[in-house]
Amino acid sequence: MEKKIKVLVVDDTAIMRNAVTQILQEDPMIQVLGSAKNGLDALDKIKCLRPDVVTLDIDMPVMNGLSAIRHIMIESPVPIVILSSLIRDGSVIFEALRLGVVDFVPKPSTALSMDIDGSKQQITDRIKTAVAMTMENVHRVRLARKWNTTERVERLYKFYPLEYIIVIGTTLSGPNTVIRLLSKLSPTIPATVIVHQEISPKVILSFAREFNEHVPWKVEVAEHGEVVEQGTCYISSNEYSLSIRLNEKGEACLNSGAGTDHPLNLLFSSAASIFRSNTIGILLSGVGDDGAEGFAEIKRKSGTTMVKAVRCCVFPNLTDNAIQKGVVDIAYDDHKLPGTIEALMTNPNLYGKYNE
Numbered sequence: 001m002e003k004k005i006k007v008l009v010v011d012d013t014a015i016m017r018n019a020v021t022q023i024l025q026e027d028p029m030i031q032v033l034g035s036a037k038n039g040l041d042a043l044d045k046i047k048c049l050r051p052d053v054v055t056l057d058i059d060m061p062v063m064n065g066l067s068a069i070r071h072i073m074i075e076s077p078v079p080i081v082i083l084s085s086l087i088r089d090g091s092v093i094f095e096a097l098r099l100g101v102v103d104f105v106p107k108p109s110t111a112l113s114m115d116i117d118g119s120k121q122q123i124t125d126r127i128k129t130a131v132a133m134t135m136e137n138v139h140r141v142r143l144a145r146k147w148n149t150t151e152r153v154e155r156l157y158k159f160y161p162l163e164y165i166i167v168i169g170t171t172l173s174g175p176n177t178v179i180r181l182l183s184k185l186s187p188t189i190p191a192t193v194i195v196h197q198e199i200s201p202k203v204i205l206s207f208a209r210e211f212n213e214h215v216p217w218k219v220e221v222a223e224h225g226e227v228v229e230q231g232t233c234y235i236s237s238n239e240y241s242l243s244i245r246l247n248e249k250g251e252a253c254l255n256s257g258a259g260t261d262h263p264l265n266l267l268f269s270s271a272a273s274i275f276r277s278n279t280i281g282i283l284l285s286g287v288g289d290d291g292a293e294g295f296a297e298i299k300r301k302s303g304t305t306m307v308k309a310v311r312c313c314v315f316p317n318l319t320d321n322a323i324q325k326g327v328v329d330i331a332y333d334d335h336k337l338p339g340t341i342e343a344l345m346t347n348p349n350l351y352g353k354y355n356e
Helices: 014-025 039-049 065-075 090-098 115-130 149-155 174-184 204-214 263-278 292-300 317-324 334-346
Strands: 005-010 030-036 053-056 080-084 103-106 164-169 191-197 218-221 232-237 241-246 252-257 279-283 304-308 330-332
Touching: 005 014, 005 039, 005 115, 014 030, 014 115, 030 039, 030 115, 039 053, 039 065, 053 065, 053 115, 065 080, 065 090, 080 115, 090 103, 090 174, 090 204, 103 115, 164 263, 174 191, 174 204, 174 334, 191 241, 191 263, 204 218, 204 232, 232 252, 241 263, 252 263, 263 279, 263 292, 279 292, 279 317, 279 334, 292 304, 292 317, 304 317, 304 334, 330 334
Parallel strands: 005 030, 005 053, 053 080, 080 103, 164 191, 164 279, 191 232, 218 232, 279 304, 304 330
Antiparallel strands: 241 252
């Protein structure tokens, strides 16, 4: 008999604790061990019950969710799925993802509302994925400062030309590594960055606005028809498709559409068709096998492909699959990726084979 996934439900309202518990108990693979009414209560019960996964609210008395995450990750590391109604609070969303939670899932407006039924599959799917998380590879991103718009323009933006496109693909827990990468990557390189990741469309705008304040890059949500610019990072949810095309003026722009089974393959292939050898494809932590075919297309156009090293991934499936398919040029730890990207801009032939 397959072992059940043990879950602790944390929320300050009894009605929501009961609703989430009911949702999870309907799945035969999940066992709810108990519940907690705030972060402090959760800390005690995690140590006692030792759950495989925790669902965590943010807005709670005594100890809120963000404080709880910090303590849990140090004292009793366990995969955390955020269930919160604070979908417009960018600072909360950004901070939770920066600290390394599995995902930030919008909570239904009330436990009795129609939308809770539509949330069932997403919540149970997140729990089932979270249990496979490699906790020793979860690290909070350390950010030294915030950047205001005036400072960014005056010190960094000198109207550099756009020569390269950096296309990044990731799924659950990927935003954590994306934040780390953009905080270390110079915005003066002649490139634009496109990030396709697993994040709810309901929180992506709030997340991007807060993200924009913490890195020297200009961070925006990808919008259909927008012309890509140097020094800008465009973020998109993989619930939709995203590709690169040329507009009537011959400018590279974003093309969004309905969801597809392999959005990373589409993004990578379309970028390579336009930027050709000046395409850099990157796969980070993630679940599934998407991206390898797109990587193959980048290599056919003489671009460069790189991945976060498997040994460092929270979820290794995406990167390991691409390596096994023989379509990866470079595999490095987080801290080496920014410097490697910048080196490629000055010496495209520096990396010609799989390196780890």
